[in-house]
Amino acid sequence: MNLNSSSQSASLLRGCFRITLLYDVAEAIDLAKVRGLLGERVAAGPSSFPRRTPEYVRFAQPPVIERLGPLVLKSGERVTSWVKYHAFAVVAVEIEVPFSCGWRELEEQASRWMDVGDVEPLTREIVAARLSEIGPAVLRQNQSWLDESYLLINLQEAGEHGGDRATASELLTNRGKEIVQLIRGEAAPLANKTIEETLQASLSYYSTDLVLVGSAAALVYDRSDDADATMLVLEFARMQLLEFRYYDDLMSNLLSDIYTMLDRKRNYLLSRWTLPRDAQRINAIRLDVMDLTERIDNAIKFLSDAYYARVYRLAAGRMGVNEYRDLVDEKLKTAGELYEFMVDQFNETRSFVLELIVMILVFLDVILLFKH
Secondary structure, three states, rough: OOOOHHHHOOEEEEEEEEEEEEEEEEEEOOOHHHHHHHHHEEEEOOOOOOOOOOOOEOOOOOOEEEEEOOEEEOOOEEEEEEEOOOOOOEEEEEEEEEEEEOOOHHHHHHHHHOOOOOOOHHHHHHHHHHHHHOOHHHHEEEEEEEEEEEEEEEEEEEEOOOOOOHHHHHHHHHHHHHHHHHOOOOOOOOOHHHEEEEEOOEOOOOOOOEEEEOOEEEEOOOOHHHHHHHHHHHHHHHHHHHHHHHHHHHHHHHHHHHHHHHHHHHOOOOOHHHHHHHHHHHHHHHHHHHHHHHHHHHEEOOOOOHHHHHHHHHHHHHHHHHHHHHHHHHHHHHHHHHHHHHHHHHHHHHHHHHHHHHHHHHHHHHHHHHHH
16 A cells, blocks of 8 residues: 555645554663663654643653664555653554545545554564663563554644645534544444544644544644654553553452462461561562552653643543553552551461460469469
8 A cells, every 4th residue: 555656646634644552561671771772773852842831841751762764564565663662661663654645545544554463563573672682771571561552643734625724623623523433443434422522532722733532543633843742642641551551460460369368378377477478578569569650650740731731631531541540549559458457467366376375374374383
C-alpha cells in the first residue's frame, strides 16, 4: 500500500500515523547510562511545552530517544521509526507513516494500523536487541514483558478543495462520524449515541486544533510541531496504563500468595512463628510498589488548568488509567491490612506461648512446694 501515491496528490487530508508499542521490560532503567551507551544516536526531544504552558509543566525525567534507520515492514513498506527509553523501565518503539488521502481511505488505513499483529513481532525483536546493547543500564530485567499499543493520528491538513483549513468545530460538525470511526477502527456506521459519547472526549486550544481521545486511538488535528507535544502527553498516559497494569498483576499475585500462606498456617500454632518474617517481606514489596506508583504520578508535573493537564486528564480517563490506579490502591490497602493482621496473629501467638510457659512454671513450683 503506497500511502503517498500520485492518485492521491489532490486529496483533502494530510498527516501521519504514529503507531506506539510499549513494553515493560525491567524494574528501572538508568537514563544517564543509556545516554552514555548510545552516544550520538540520542536524538533531541521537546525541551518544553508550547502554548504559553507554565514552566512547572514538565517531565521529571524526559525519555531518552534513539533514532533508528528506516524500518522495512513485512509488506515491504519503509517507515520512520525510533525508540524511547523511560526511567520506569518502559521501552517504546514508535513508527511513523505519512498519509495523503480522502476520508474513506483514511478509515481503511487507520483500521489497518490499529491492528499491530504484523508489526509487533518486529518491534519486540527491536526491543530485545536494544536491551542487549544497553544491558548495564537495565535493573533487573523481566522474563516476560507486559505490552500496550496505541495509535495516534496526526491530521495536519483538512479542508475542501481550494478552501481554507477547516476549523475544529467544522470538523466535528461535518466529519464527526468519520472521526469517531477513525479512532475506533470501525468501518461500519456507528450508533448516534456512540458517536455523541465519543465526541465528548474532545479538546481544543485554538479554533484550528482538536484532540479527540479514544481507548485504542486518538486524533490530533494540529500542525506537526504543536502536535508532537500533545502526542507526547498521550503516550505518557498510555505508559502509565502499562505500569499500573504491571503493578496490578504484581499485587494480585502477592495477595494470592498471602492467602495461600495464611490458609496453610492457620491450623498450626508453631508455624505462626515465621509470620514476622513473611509480614516484613510482604510489607517491603508493598512499600516498594507505593514508592514506584508515587514516582509515576510525579513523573510529569501538571497543575491548575493548563491545556496539557486537561489533555492528560482526558486521556487518563478514556484509556482506563484511573481505574487501574484505583485497583492498585485498593490492593495496596488490602496488603497493608493483611500485614497488620499477620503481626497481630504473631503477637497473639507469642502472648499465648508466654502465658503457657508461666502457667507451667507455676505448676512446677507448686509441685516442688508440696514435694518438700
